[in-house]
Amino acid sequence: xxxxxxxxxxxxxxxxxxxxxxxxxxxxxxxxxxxxxxxxxxxxxxxxxxxxxxxxxxxxxxxxxxxxxxxxxxxxxxxxxxxxxxxxxxxxxxxxxxxxxxxxxxxxxxxxxxxxxxxxxxxxxxxxxxxxxxxxxxxxxxxxxxxxxxxxxxxxxx
Numbered sequence: 001x002x003x004x005x006x007x008x009x010x011x012x013x014x015x016x017x018x019x020x021x022x023x024x025x026x027x028x029x030x031x032x033x034x035x036x037x038x039x040x041x042x043x044x045x046x047x048x049x050x051x052x053x054x055x056x057x058x059x060x061x062x063x064x065x066x067x068x069x070x071x072x073x074x075x076x077x078x079x080x081x082x083x084x085x086x087x088x089x090x091x092x093x094x095x096x097x098x099x100x101x102x103x104x105x106x107x108x109x110x111x112x113x114x115x116x117x118x119x120x121x122x123x124x125x126x127x128x129x130x131x132x133x134x135x136x137x138x139x140x141x142x143x144x145x146x147x148x149x150x151x152x153x154x155x156x157x158x
Contacts, residue, residue: 006106006129006131006134007096007103007130008106008128008129008130009021009130009136010106011105011146012105012136012146015142015146017139017142017146018138019137019138020136020137021134021135021136022135022136022137023133023134023135024135025133026100026132029099029100029132031045031047031066032065032066034065034135035066035126038126040126042065043064043066043122044122044124044125044126045065045125045126045135046062046064046065046115046119046125046126046127047063047064047065047128048060048061048103048128049061049062049063049069049085050085050086050095050102051069051071051074051083051084051085051086052083052084053075053078053082053083054080054081054082057112058086058094059074059080059083059111059112059114060104060111060112060113061074061113061114062104062113062114062116062119062127062149063116063155064116064155067116067156069085069155070154070155070156070157071083073153074114074154077114077152077154078114094107094108095107097128098132100128100132101130101133101134102128103129103136104127104143104149105127105130105136105143105146106130112148113147113150114149114151114154115149115150115151116153116155119144120141120151125140125143
């Protein structure tokens with residue numbers, strides 16, 4: 001039985017970007033545990049976070065699952081005074097994705113996207129395939145090119 005393709009997977013295929021599809025228990029939504037279920041180092045598995053600026057502009061940030069988004073650094077990366085996480089109930093109408101299944105690829109509309117700079121040093125990273133319980137492994141530079149993303153240091157440092 002073949003798994004139904006997600007919008008993110010179809011968009012990667014349309015762009016000619018190779019990916020590998022992985023599934024895991026969809027009841028698990030905590031990123032570090034998802035990395036463990038995939039048998040991957042948590043520095044290779046990234047989560048997609050959607051924010052809104054004071055000017056009501058939405059931005060997407062893609063960071064390693066064990067990290068925390070530095071809202072000040074994120075705002076600087078997109079030239080804003082401040083950004084904050086959107087409310088969970090706003091995610092689906094805005095992006096077409098639900099919490100735990102938000103992919104940087106295939107959102108309802110394009111948002112400026114920033115990927116944490118550590119991704120540039122990796123051959124592949126894992127991001128949501130656009131459905132809870134589904135991840136895709138992709139080349140981070142190809143992903144960045146597809147979604148028009150920049151790379152920046154956008155995580156909290158201990």
